[in-house]
Amino acid sequence: MNILDMTLQRSFPTVMVPRNEPVAEMQSAGERLLIAENGVFLEIRRSWISLVRQVAQFLVPTAVPYGRMVESTKLHFDRVPPDLIGQFAAMARMAHPNETGAWILWSPTTLAFRLAPVGILSHDGDSLDYEPPAVLGDELLVVDCHSHGRHPAGFSPKDDKDDRHDVKMALVVGNCDRAKPSIAARLCAKGIFEETERVPMAWYEAVWAAESV
Ligand SMILES: [Zn+2]
Known part of the structure; x- marks a missing residue:
C-alpha cells in the first residue's frame, strides 16, 4: 500500500x-474504530479520558462473527x-456584557488542574475570537469554558462547528447579569x-457563589 494511506490507517x-x-x-x-457484532464503535483514548461510543449500526441482519x-x-481523575x-x-461576570473564555488544563504527571484565560483577539456581546492559552509541560485541555454575556447558556451552531474535532468537556456560562447565571x-x-x-450541583453552587468572588 502507498505510504500516505499506510500512515493514515496506522494513525486511525x-x-x-x-x-x-x-x-x-x-x-x-x-x-480507533471497533467493528463488533452489534455495530461500529469509535474508541478514543486520552490521558484524562477513555471512551467508547457506537457510531453506526448494520443496515441488514447479516452475521458478523465478532x-x-x-x-x-472512564475519567482518569476524580x-x-x-x-x-x-x-x-x-x-x-467581569467580562459581561462581552463574552470571554478560558481553558481548564490538567497535567497527567502532576495531577494538577488550573484555569488559563484564552488570549482574546476580539469580543463583544455575541462573539469571541481568541487564541488558545499557553500550555505548560504535558497539560491537556479538559474543559473549554466560554460565556454568553447576557444571553442564556447553551450551544450555538457556531459552538458545534468549533467543537467538532475536539475531545474535551465544554462549559458555557450565560445570563451573566443575573444573580444566578445559567450554565x-x-x-x-x-x-x-x-x-x-x-x-454537577457543585458546579452550579460554584457559579452561583462566584458573585461574591
Ligand atoms: Zn457559545
Missing part, C-alpha cells in the same frame, strides 16, 4: 472485536475542581456531542 486503525476475549487495550492516546461491544466512559468553575464564572455543559468527542442534562 480498525480493529475486529474478538468473540472470546476482551478487545486489547489501546496502548497510547488516539482513536464479539459485542458496549459504550463506556472530578474537575468546582472552584475553577467558580473562578471562570467570576471572569464571565450548560457537554462532552465533545470527535463530533459526538453529549449534553449533560444534569450538570
Whole structure:
C-alpha cells in the first residue's frame, strides 16, 4: 500500500472485536474504530479520558462473527475542581456584557488542574475570537469554558462547528447579569456531542457563589 494511506490507517486503525476475549487495550492516546457484532464503535483514548461510543449500526441482519461491544466512559481523575468553575464564572461576570473564555488544563504527571484565560483577539456581546492559552509541560485541555454575556447558556451552531474535532468537556456560562447565571455543559468527542442534562450541583453552587468572588 502507498505510504500516505499506510500512515493514515496506522494513525486511525480498525480493529475486529474478538468473540472470546476482551478487545486489547489501546496502548497510547488516539482513536480507533471497533467493528463488533452489534455495530461500529469509535474508541478514543486520552490521558484524562477513555471512551467508547457506537457510531453506526448494520443496515441488514447479516452475521458478523465478532464479539459485542458496549459504550463506556472512564475519567482518569476524580472530578474537575468546582472552584475553577467558580473562578471562570467570576471572569464571565467581569467580562459581561462581552463574552470571554478560558481553558481548564490538567497535567497527567502532576495531577494538577488550573484555569488559563484564552488570549482574546476580539469580543463583544455575541462573539469571541481568541487564541488558545499557553500550555505548560504535558497539560491537556479538559474543559473549554466560554460565556454568553447576557444571553442564556447553551450551544450555538457556531459552538458545534468549533467543537467538532475536539475531545474535551465544554462549559458555557450565560445570563451573566443575573444573580444566578445559567450554565450548560457537554462532552465533545470527535463530533459526538453529549449534553449533560444534569450538570454537577457543585458546579452550579460554584457559579452561583462566584458573585461574591
Ligand atoms: Zn457559545
